[in-house]
Amino acid sequence: MNELLEKLALCVEKGKIDKSTQYPPELAGEDGADELTVQALDQGISPDDILNKACIVGMHAIGEKFKRNEVFVPQLLIAAKAMQSVMNHLKPYFASGEINTKGTFVIGTVSGDLHDIGKNLVSMVVEGAGWNVIDLGIDVSVEKYLESIENNQGCVVGLSALLTTTMANMEDTVSKIKAKYLGTKVIIGGAPVTGDFAREIGADMYSADPQGAVEFLNSITD
Numbered sequence: 001m002n003e004l005l006e007k008l009a010l011c012v013e014k015g016k017i018d019k020s021t022q023y024p025p026e027l028a029g030e031d032g033a034d035e036l037t038v039q040a041l042d043q044g045i046s047p048d049d050i051l052n053k054a055c056i057v058g059m060h061a062i063g064e065k066f067k068r069n070e071v072f073v074p075q076l077l078i079a080a081k082a083m084q085s086v087m088n089h090l091k092p093y094f095a096s097g098e099i100n101t102k103g104t105f106v107i108g109t110v111s112g113d114l115h116d117i118g119k120n121l122v123s124m125v126v127e128g129a130g131w132n133v134i135d136l137g138i139d140v141s142v143e144k145y146l147e148s149i150e151n152n153q154g155c156v157v158g159l160s161a162l163l164t165t166t167m168a169n170m171e172d173t174v175s176k177i178k179a180k181y182l183g184t185k186v187i188i189g190g191a192p193v194t195g196d197f198a199r200e201i202g203a204d205m206y207s208a209d210p211q212g213a214v215e216f217l218n219s220i221t222d
Contacts, residue, residue, distance in 0.1 A: 005045065005054045008036040008086070012058025012128070015078030017085050023078065034085040047093035048100070051130055055086050059128035063211035073121070076210070080124035087127060094132065101132040102221050106148045107158035108136030111169045115162035118190060122158060125210035131217060142176050149181050156217060159203075161190040171201040178202055185220060187213055 010016075011033040014024045018032040031039070040050050062079040065071045093099045105126050109119050116138050127133040134152065136144055149155060157177060161170045170193070174186050187205040188198050198206035207213040 002053075004036060004040055004043065005049065005057075007031075008033060008040060008050070008054035009058040009061070011036060012055055012082045012086065013061040013079060015062075015075065015082045017078075017082045032085070033082040034089075037086045037089045041089065047090050047098055050086065051090060051099055055083055055090075055128055056130055059083055059125055060211075060214075063125055063209075063214060067209050067211045073117075076121060076125070080121065080128065083124065083128040102130045102217070104132045104134060104152045104155040105158060105217065106134045106136065106145070106152060106155045107160070108140035108145065109138040109160045109162075110166050110173055111139055111141050113161050113163050113166040113169070114138045115160070115190075118162065119158075119160040122160070122189065122207075122210045122213050126158075126214055126217065129214045129217070142173050145173055145177060146180060149177065149184055156185045156187065156220070158187045158189070158213065160188075161193060164192045167192060167197065174201045174203050187216060189213065 014027060016027045016032040018034040021032050022028050037050060062071060062076060066076050090099060094101065107119060107123050109116055123133050123135045134148060136148060145157060159170050159173055161167055170188060177184055177186055185204045187207055188203045189207045193206060195206040205216045207216060
């Protein structure tokens with residue numbers, strides 16, 4: 001049982017989506033995350049163990065390597081796709097309450113900004129870390145954030161911006177979130193964003209990479 005979970009964690013880390021996936025070369029022709037998840041469920045391994053002992057382990061491993069610049073965006077994207085193949089099988093168990101999520105993370109790219117690669121990476125890595133993720137998309141208005149917070153009390157909010165011109169919208173969004181929902185934690189990120197800027201606008205956390213966001217989220221739930 002543990003060996004199967006270890007194989008599944010490796011497939012997630014390496015981005016081995018299914019048997020037909022030729023990447024990585026050393027796993028070519030072998031079952032991937034998709035098939036191994038089905039096998040695990042068929043063998044009676046709990047969805048919770050699949051999430052915590054395989055999916056989260058694999059995403060943590062690739063996330064740490066990304067943070068150390070040992071792998072790059074393409075490898076992280078492929079790992080996230082393998083993770084999604086696992087989550088496709090586990091989502092019904094989330095809905096039924098059989099898997100307990102760590103919390104809800106609402107994320108979007110702020111108003112006026114149409115970039116989503118960074119946001120999508122964070123969204124996928126956070127979901128792989130065991131969080132329920134609500135992705136609001138791009139060009140997200142303050143009102144849409146506030147509505148989502150109202151509908152998901154206790155959530156953590158992530159704001160992304162790639163343009164210096166939309167950083168003002170990020171500041172406005174943080175200000176209005178804090179004014180209406182003071183206790184809501186807000187993480188910000190994006191190419192022009194810095195830790196100093198996060199402190200200036202009252203955000204709770206700046207993260208330069210998805211793993212940093214996961215570490216912050218885990219720190220407030222421990």
